[in-house]
Amino acid sequence: MTELIGYNTALALVGALLFGFSSGHVGAFVYLRKASLLSDSLAHATLPGLVIGFLVSTFLGMEEKNSLVLLLGAGVSALFGVVVIQWITARTKLGFDTAIAAVLSVFFGFGIVLLTGVQSVSVGQQAGLEDYILGSVSGMLLQDVVVIGLVSIMCSAAVVVYRRLLTAFIFDPVLSEMAGYAQHRMSFLLSLLTLVITIIGLKIVGLILVVAMLTIPAATARLWTTGVWSMSLLSALFGSVAAGIGVIISALLPSLPSGAVIVVLMFIALGLSIVVTHLRGSNV
Amino acid sequence: MFDDFFLISFVPILTGLFSALSCTLVGNILVLRKQAMLSDTISHVVLPGIVISFLIFGNLGSHFMLVGAAIAGLTAVGTIAVLRTYTSMDNSAAMATTLSVFFAAGVLMIELTAGGNVHLDVEHALYGNLESLIWIDGESLMSVFDSVSRQTIPVELTRAIIGFVLIASVMFVYWRFLIVSTFDHTFAEISGVPVGVVSAGVALAATNAAVISFDAVGSIIVIAMFVCPPAAARVLTHSLRDQVWLSLLFSSLSAVLGYAVAGYVPILLGFETSISAAGTIATLSGVILAVAIFYGKRQRSYDFLDGHQT
């Protein structure tokens, strides 16, 4: 395999397959909870943290583009975005939609300020930072893949363990509360999974398009099946296949950002599924 | 430092200002309709329309860009409708899907055709290019009144002004329809207000504002101009009229101060180059919103069933 596509692409492929699987897996629940646009807002809110993480790792004299520090920064930044969204909706009459739109755009804008600031003082090679906006697998290192792979497996494991509780919570929050599982804990779990998936997806699909990973495979799977569990597995499968093929295409045509390729592939699969399921439906 | 103000800063400031004002005007309606994320969707989906017009006409100055973007906007609205009809998607999932696939398609078009075309790249699409709007013949205020110098004013400014005037006058004429259909949809419908046309008009106005702002601030920061000034104004006042005027004030402040801060503060601090004007504008609008929420009086929430304060 590595002889065919090269060591670097093989690494990226492994990361993409694992990430695609767990993002589809988690995405099924995010989709059923109707929280797609929240994840979009979180993804954009990672940018300031990414740049600050980059600065920190540079000043600490770490290896450049130390992805763990960058991802940690992204996580803190997005978490702060969640806090701000809650602050706005709790304190004012502004709607949830306004709060997430404000956080999305202002955090991203501030991130761009930091990014251009880093460029003008040129403290190091910041070229890698832009890869996180639209996704690029060309510079993927072994440590990146290990982090992405391990975290993906953990997310999927969490979904397996909590699948019944999550299903009950999404379908009937009051019932789930009565059964002894506090709504805020379930809500927190799902937000946390969304946040973690968003962050490990930055490298592969980029912060602008990561929302598609949590939405499109789930919607496609929903067309084919009615059960929550089978839907989440199918969604994971779609996510994994699309991410894998996308990474290979992006490796063959390096100018194409992997995120954009993956999104277009997933959308084609969604379109075909709509047509096929409807043809099948009308024949039955 | 201010010698070449008319050469370098005059056009960007005005372009930024009129773009921001257009977005804010439409944003007032979006925020009241609880459709703030429609600005997110529209600002992303216009990208392929802009790219296609660019590929056909070869520059961003073409007015066909507006047509291309409007077509992309309408196609996106159609896509959302199709997704909602044929899948189990709710509005937010349909918008998330549509915006990401349109944006991805735009990015791929840019990358696949890159090389020959110099002025369009993904970074430009993401955070605008306000600083590039240089007025070659801009020497002083008198240049504005000189018909020869005026010809070299970048078309982006002209377009921003025309777009603003268009949006402002349409909103002025249809103000009653806008308000009544936003406040009480059923009542509007039986009063003979064409509510469907009004909704489509709002989407079209948002598309228009997004496109004329595209050069100035790019496709994501433009969302801040739609949402933050109206939200800040809404926190501070209960009067719609005050809300609109305050939002326009905040919007102007963010646009003008944002450009100034981005252009001059790094230089004053001794750095060689400047930071992104568009990013600074968005950040400033966010700061204004945060200050408004901090200092605006904490809003009481009422339990509408018994009318008592909770």
Add this chain to the structure above:
Amino acid sequence: MSADAISATELSVDYDGVTAIQDVDFTVRAEKLTAIVGPNGAGKSTLIKALLGLIPNRNGTISCFGTSPKQYRKNISYVPQRAQIDWEFPANVFDVVAMGLYGELGLLRRFSSAHKDRVQSALTDVDMADFAARQISQLSGGQQQRVFLARSIVQDAELILLDEPFGGIDSKSEAVIVDILRRQKQHGKSIVAVHHDLSTVKDYFDDVILLNKTVTAFGPINDVFTKSNIEKTYGVSNLDFLTGRS
């Protein structure tokens, strides 16, 4: 005046693909206060929407003073359920009542001092003149309802349709609102309201339509609002505690 304000024949209406109203016939007398009464899910709100011409009927006809609801719309005013309104909307009491004139004003006609006087006088009618500048979220439930009644007065429509006008308000406001509705009736208006409190139907209304997907009975309260008809509508047998006696 003996004409009917509304008459429906063999009316069936679907809502969200489900039959909400099945094959009903009824008439509403002009210049009377009529209640639409029935259990939850009986199709009361759907019927109101059909009377407004907002949803098409699958079958049958509705006529308002001899024409279709859509053609008659100019002469109908509608008071929505309070839960449907965003009370944080940046508008004060005067603004909301003035919206009642928007249909008449169109887009560009100036809002003159005569219009202003009409708004003020409608506010006086509902005893809310002192609150004209008050933001609508800072009103009690009963006051909010009165503002919408003022909007309907200013429209000067012949037919007033109200969806649960007494939903969740205190009994004092309820009495004030009943009083306003009675005065409107004396001015020749025909009024139809969805009502959910069986114990007050007799006190407030002249006529009643008992609805549960189909119309069990309709007509003057004293003839129709009987224990057996109510039981037939609600499908239970012990309602004495609700109706007092009957």
